[in-house]
Amino acid sequence: MTATQQRTAPAGRRSRARRRRSRTPFTHGIVGLALACGAIWVQSMAPSPEDMSAPLTYVGDKDDEVATGRFTVRVESVESARSIGTGEATVTTDQMFLILQVAATSAREPLKLPPPSLLTEEGLRFHATNKVQSMLTLSNKWVQPGMWSKGVFVFEVPPSVIAGARAVFPAPTSALYGDPVIPEAEIDLGIDDAQAKQLVSAPKDVYPLGDKR
Amino acid sequence: MNANEPERGWFSPPSGQQPARLPDYGRPAVRPDQQVWPPVNREPVGSSTQPMPALPSAGPLPGNQPPAPPSGEQPPGAGGPTPPKKGRPVLMGVAAVAALVLAVGLPTADRYIFYKSGQPSDIVHVVSPGQAVSFEHVSWKAVFGPMDPPEGATPDPVRQWMKVTVTRTALDSDGSVLSGTPELAFKDRAGRNWKVEVVQDNTPTDPHEIGKPYTIEAAGVVPKDVADEVELHLRPNTTYRMDTPTEDLMKPRTPEEQEKAKHKDVFVFRR
Numbered sequence: 413m414t415a416t417q418q419r420t421a422p423a424g425r426r427s428r429a430r431r432r433r434s435r436t437p438f439t440h441g442i443v444g445l446a447l448a449c450g451a452i453w454v455q456s457m458a459p460s461p462e463d464m465s466a467p468l469t470y471v472g473d474k475d476d477e478v479a480t481g482r483f484t485v486r487v488e489s490v491e492s493a494r495s496i497g498t499g500e501a502t503v504t505t506d507q508m509f510l511i512l513q514v515a516a517t518s519a520r521e522p523l524k525l526p527p528p529s530l531l532t533e534e535g536l537r538f539h540a541t542n543k544v545q546s547m548l549t550l551s552n553k554w555v556q557p558g559m560w561s562k563g564v565f566v567f568e569v570p571p572s573v574i575a576g577a578r579a580v581f582p583a584p585t586s587a588l589y590g591d592p593v594i595p596e597a598e599i600d601l602g603i604d605d606a607q608a609k610q611l612v613s614a615p616k617d618v619y620p621l622g623d624k625r
Numbered sequence: 626m627n628a629n630e631p632e633r634g635w636f637s638p639p640s641g642q643q644p645a646r647l648p649d650y651g652r653p654a655v656r657p658d659q660q661v662w663p664p665v666n667r668e669p670v671g672s673s674t675q676p677m678p679a680l681p682s683a684g685p686l687p688g689n690q691p692p693a694p695p696s697g698e699q700p701p702g703a704g705g706p707t708p709p710k711k712g713r714p715v716l717m718g719v720a721a722v723a724a725l726v727l728a729v730g731l732p733t734a735d736r737y738i739f740y741k742s743g744q745p746s747d748i749v750h751v752v753s754p755g756q757a758v759s760f761e762h763v764s765w766k767a768v769f770g771p772m773d774p775p776e777g778a779t780p781d782p783v784r785q786w787m788k789v790t791v792t793r794t795a796l797d798s799d800g801s802v803l804s805g806t807p808e809l810a811f812k813d814r815a816g817r818n819w820k821v822e823v824v825q826d827n828t829p830t831d832p833h834e835i836g837k838p839y840t841i842e843a844a845g846v847v848p849k850d851v852a853d854e855v856e857l858h859l860r861p862n863t864t865y866r867m868d869t870p871t872e873d874l875m876k877p878r879t880p881e882e883q884e885k886a887k888h889k890d891v892f893v894f895r896r
Contacts, residue, residue, distance in 0.1 A: 522820045557817040558848035559783055592736075 467582060467596040474602040480595035482519050483555060485581050487599050488562075489513040492574075492611040493619035496544055496566060502618060503543040510567040510611070511619055512579060512601070514550050515560045522556045523584050530567045531598070533576035541568040548621045564621065575608035577601055747860075747891045754895050757792075761863040762800030765807070766792040767894040769857050772844065785852040787811065789821055789843040791859065793828065794836060801833040805862025808888075811845050811855040819855070821845040832867065857894040864888070 472478030474487045491511045495504040516525055527540035527549065543566075546552055550563025565579070581597040603611065633640075752758045757766035772788035774780065789809060795801040806828075809821035825842040833839060847855050864886045878886065 520816060521818050554820050556819050556846065558851065559781075559846070 465592070467594045469580075469596050469598050471598050471600075473600045476599070478597040478599055479519075480583060480597050482521070482583050482595055483516055483523060483525065483581075483597075484519070485514060485516045485525070485597045485599070486560075487512055487514055487579060487601060490601050490603065490611070491619065492615040493617070494615045495618050497618045497620040498544055498548055499621070505543070505568050507568055508571050508574075508612065508615055509541070509619065510569055510574060510577075512565045512567075513562070514565055514581075515562045516550060516555045516581075517560050518555045518557050520557060522554050524553070525550055525555055526582050526584055527551050528565055528579045528581040530569060531578045531580050532569075532573040534573070536573060537580075538567055538569050538573075541566050543568060544621065566621075571608075571612040574601075574603050574611060575605050577603055745887050745889050748889045749891050749893055751893045751895075757794075758892055759796060760861060760890065760892070762796050762803055763861065764794040764796055764800075765859060765861060765892060766794075766838075767857050767859055767892075769894070770896065771852060775844075783848055784846050785849045787821075787845045787847055787852065787855070789845065789857060791841040791843065792838045793833075793841065794838045795833040797835060798832075799866075801835055802866045802868045803863065804828060804830075804833065804867045805865030806841065807862060808858075808860040809843055809845075810858045810860075811847050812858050813847075813851045813855050817851075819845050819847045821857070830867070853896075859892045859894060860888050861890070861892070862888060863890070 468480070470478055470480045474490070477484050477486045489512070491513075493509045493511060495502050496509055496511075510530070512528075514525075527546065529540065530538040532538070540549070549565050550561065551565075553561045553563055555561045569577075579599050579601055581599070583594045583596060585591070585594055750758065750760075752767075755768075757764050759765075767789065769787055769789040772786045774784070774786045778786075791807065791809070793807075795803075806823065806826060809823070811819040811821055821843045822845065823841060823843045828839040828841065864882065
């Protein structure tokens with residue numbers, strides 16, 4: 413038994429070595445080709461420039477404090493209205509206004525939140541309305557560390573899209589030396605079908621903004 | 626050649642003549658017998674370069690044996706087959722790690738250097754409380770403390786309003802025209818920042834009188850729990866001169882001026 417093992421062990425080692433020697437040119441070519449193909453294939457999975465510059469999304473629900481690296485935002489209530497009182501005038505719509513009560517605080521730096529956008533379940537994206545001056549929204553207030561700033565953001569949307577909609581709050585960006593990956597907070601407004609029906613059927617006639625601070 | 630001569634071969638000597646003898650070289654030396662086939666010094670079977678089919682049942686072929694390892698210290702097979710080249714895998718691993726570090730690190734360092742070119746680190750000067758500091762032709766002094774919230778502000782138990790009074794004094798004729806408003810900010814130990822907005826700027830639009838103090842009043846809001854520890858950061862503008870002619874405002878700046886325009890010097894005032 414031992415004799416057999418002693419005889420076969422060197423034979424196996426040598427035959428391995430011989431095999432390695434014999435496959436050197438051909439097999440290495442195949443392996444090199446496979447590696448090159450693999451490298452090209454991996455390149456095809458590289459994210460596109462749009463994906464690379466896409467923001468980092470932090471997801472949360474209504475009434476949650478959704479913290480990104482730079483700011484924390486909380487949606488406190490969602491209301492609907494047929495018109496908005498802006499102090500000097502009342503703006504109206506043939507669709508509907510969706511008003512978000514939002515509180516926000518910052519991690520380190522004072523900042524002003526850019527207006528959010530509304531992402532519907534079908535993937536449509538609505539900007540905050542420009543019928544209401546940003547002076548009356550939370551965009552106008554400094555959001556500073558350790559203190560919650562409260563305000564509203566107003567969307568003008570068709571009534572059919574609000575069920576399942578989410579609000580996306582981007583981080584402010586600096587023009588020149590921007591961070592390559594900026595955060596955003598995506599908050600599910602928690603509008604189910606029943607609440608959507610209620611928001612559409614019973615909007616406020618006039619939502620006062622101008623005198624409310 | 627005569628016709629009466631008997632016919633003879635061309636190699637035969639003429640009649641009556643002895644054939645010429647060949648020169649006598651003597652008897653050839655008797656050489657000893659030598660085996661020429663099969664060759665005496667033939668190579669052993671298996672050492673031939675001729676390809677030969679290997680018979681698996683015949684066991685290992687003789688010849689071309691690798692030199693046996695020095696088996697004096699260690700019986701063969703006791704420690705298992707040792708890898709023949711021990712240093713290479715370690716070297717390859719180190720090289721792979723080094724390549725990875727370089728591949729990740731070099732672009733990172735490049736981007737960091739680009740980032741730092743626009744956001745250079747501050748040069749911080751801490752000012753002892755109540756003291757003024759002279760820098761670039763101007764003397765600066767700042768006092769700050771809590772204040773009552775202004776009328777109309779939403780009362781909030783978390784917020785503490787802070788009043789800031791910055792006093793600037795021109796030290797020479799350069800200082801009297803270096804009238805740029807300084808940047809102000811509150812900071813706490815953890816590095817959080819708060820806005821300080823200028824409420825009233827009492828500096829004149831004409832060149833300042835040398836040696837006369839002018840005040841800039843500002844206000845900010847900080848959380849109550851850090852109101853006692855916040856520091857006022859004052860970043861003077863050392864490049865804006867009010868006497869710059871309009872046509873020179875767009876003039877390209879020298880590298881030294883560009884470096885100076887980054888305004889890296891920050892003065893930290895404490896209460």
